Amino acid sequence: xxxxxxxxxxxxxxxxxxxxxxxxxxxxxxxxxxxxxxxxxxxxxxxxxxxxxxxxxxxxxxxxxxxxxxxxxxxxxxxxxxxxxxxxxxxxxxxxxxxxxxxxxxxxxxxxxxxxxxxxxxxxxxxxxxxxxxxxxxxxxxxxxxxxxxxxxxxxxxxxxxxxxxxxxxxxxxxxxxxxxxxxxxxxxxxxxxxxxxxxxxxxxxxxxxxxxxxxxxxxxxxxxxxxxxxxxxxxxxxxxxxxxxxxxxxxxxxxxxxxx
Amino acid sequence: xxxxxxxxxxxxxxxxxxxxxxxxxxxxxxxxxxxxxxxxxxxxxxxxxxxxxxxxxxxxxxxxxxxxxxxxxxxxxxxxxxxxxxxxxxxxxxxxxxxxxxxxxxxxxxxxxxxxxxxxxxxxxxxxxxxxxxxxxxxxxxxxxxxxxxxxxxxxxxxxxxxxxxxxxxxxxxxxxxxxxxxxxxxxxxxxxxxxxxxxxxxxxxxxxxxxxxxxxxxxxxxxxxxxxxxxxxxxxxxxxxxxxxxxxxxxxxxxxxxxx
Numbered sequence: 001x002x003x004x005x006x007x008x009x010x011x012x013x014x015x016x017x018x019x020x021x022x023x024x025x026x027x028x029x030x031x032x033x034x035x036x037x038x039x040x041x042x043x044x045x046x047x048x049x050x051x052x053x054x055x056x057x058x059x060x061x062x063x064x065x066x067x068x069x070x071x072x073x074x075x076x077x078x079x080x081x082x083x084x085x086x087x088x089x090x091x092x093x094x095x096x097x098x099x100x101x102x103x104x105x106x107x108x109x110x111x112x113x114x115x116x117x118x119x120x121x122x123x124x125x126x127x128x129x130x131x132x133x134x135x136x137x138x139x140x141x142x143x144x145x146x147x148x149x150x151x152x153x154x155x156x157x158x159x160x161x162x163x164x165x166x167x168x169x170x171x172x173x174x175x176x177x178x179x180x181x182x183x184x185x186x187x188x189x190x191x192x193x194x195x196x197x198x199x200x201x202x203x204x205x206x207x208x209x210x211x212x213x214x215x216x217x218x219x220x221x222x223x224x225x226x227x228x229x230x231x232x233x234x235x236x237x238x239x240x241x242x243x244x245x246x247x248x249x250x251x252x253x254x255x256x257x258x259x260x261x
Numbered sequence: 262x263x264x265x266x267x268x269x270x271x272x273x274x275x276x277x278x279x280x281x282x283x284x285x286x287x288x289x290x291x292x293x294x295x296x297x298x299x300x301x302x303x304x305x306x307x308x309x310x311x312x313x314x315x316x317x318x319x320x321x322x323x324x325x326x327x328x329x330x331x332x333x334x335x336x337x338x339x340x341x342x343x344x345x346x347x348x349x350x351x352x353x354x355x356x357x358x359x360x361x362x363x364x365x366x367x368x369x370x371x372x373x374x375x376x377x378x379x380x381x382x383x384x385x386x387x388x389x390x391x392x393x394x395x396x397x398x399x400x401x402x403x404x405x406x407x408x409x410x411x412x413x414x415x416x417x418x419x420x421x422x423x424x425x426x427x428x429x430x431x432x433x434x435x436x437x438x439x440x441x442x443x444x445x446x447x448x449x450x451x452x453x454x455x456x457x458x459x460x461x462x463x464x465x466x467x468x469x470x471x472x473x474x475x476x477x478x479x480x481x482x483x484x485x486x487x488x489x490x491x492x493x494x495x496x497x498x499x500x501x502x503x504x505x506x507x508x509x510x511x512x513x514x515x516x517x518x519x520x521x522x
Contacts, residue, residue, distance in 0.1 A: 109493020232370025
């Protein structure tokens with residue numbers, strides 16, 4: 001069993017719902033990664049609905065999560081021919097920390113009918129910047145190999161970028177190939193895009209929606225993230241995830257708060 | 262009272278929840294516009310949470326909606342200092358047709374701290390194409406004045422575009438100025454972007470998330486929509502809405518099914 005499968009495992013409870021354990025290894029300075037938490041609740045939703053893949057995960061983050069025991073409450077809102085929609089809520093200490101609506105299905109088409117374009121070209125993984133940043137230990141980076149395009153890596157720049165864009169490559173350190181449940185994590189694995197424009201600190205996600213568009217091929221995943229507006233302390237972040245064949249396999253968007261240190 | 266306020270009005274029910282009437286005037290060939298439905302449930306959520314503006318609306322469309330009586334069930338999931346999160350479900354004939362999670366707040370900053378860029382230039386409203394299309398009567402277009410950039414108007418092209426992009430201007434016909442509740446409607450008011458690449462027919466939305474980024478200034482709203490991938494019958498559609506000052510006031514993304522005629 002891979003690290004990721006173990007960290008996102010859920011166990012059915014007597015009387016309904018699931019037990020889970022939020023693994024501290026997928027955190028950023030003690031705060032579990034939002035995409036990782038979406039993967040945990042999505043696994044519970046898929047199990048509850050008996051479906052193979054999440055299609056859309058809409059997650060609202062309600063309270064700061066932490067490592068340790070958790071519970072997932074699921075409610076199948078609609079069970080259709082193609083799609084089952086599940087409300088799945090992650091609870092810790094009997095309080096909801098993440099509430100989601102998840103559309104689940106069985107088939108995701110591998111071959112596109114139409115694409116707007118190929119992924120933007122970025123340097124190969126071996127030419128990108130990996131490892132831990134100098135000023136902080138990030139638990140997640142011991143599980144997930146994140147290689148940032150040097151042109152967009154915020155920790156390397158002496159002055160803020162004029163564009164809030166970041167791109168890089170992502171894969172599991174233990175050699176596990178990505179599946180559709182890994183995509184929310186990958187879409188949320190890069191540092192916040194606003195780091196590139198000099199806005200640092202923990203940036204808590206308020207809402208994160210991930211569209212799963214394909215089953216990823218084995219290999220590195222390319223992640224391209226950007227921000228359009230920072231206003232009143234809020235910023236948006238869009239991320240597109242492409243697999244090793246260059247197919248768009250996930251699209252995410254989040255609304256988050258600019259870090260307060 | 263404006264047409265829009267009347268069409269999205271909700272009345273508290275004894276014992277909880279709200280009554281609403283889905284107005285046939287905001288439909289496309291008998292099918293109520295998805296953004297309009299989000300506005301109805303968001304109004305119920307704001308009333309339930311006693312908040313001024315929606316911040317993020319995540320909606321999952323479960324069953325085909327229709328004009329006529331409806332009920333909105335609300336549950337305040339979390340009531341915080343800055344944000345109240347409400348689950349709001351639209352029911353018709355005692356079945357859920359739309360399930361949502363809505364983050365609601367009071368303050369939305371008018372002045373941006375940082376923007377990626379200005380809205381893309383498009384021709385002025387009087388140089389764009391308004392009115393009903395030749396081949397279909399669209400109820401919504403009698404309430405909402407939609408002016409399509411001629412370069413991106415699908416009904417005018419003799420052959421498919423190579424980009425799935427559409428842009429135009431939107432305002433209410435009755436002179437009502439837009440508020441934050443109008444933004445989901447505006448973000449979903451243009452024809453489906455895939456019409457530009459020759460994929461016609463009713464395109465049912467499966468999921469639609471709208472981020473509200475600002476209180477719109479009076480005047481025309483500019484809407485810029487695009488699609489990145491069509492695969493297995495599914496397509497994404499992103500829309501950015503700018504107000505008359507050129508400020509980004511809403512960002513939406515949906516997953517929808519390619520029309521089947």
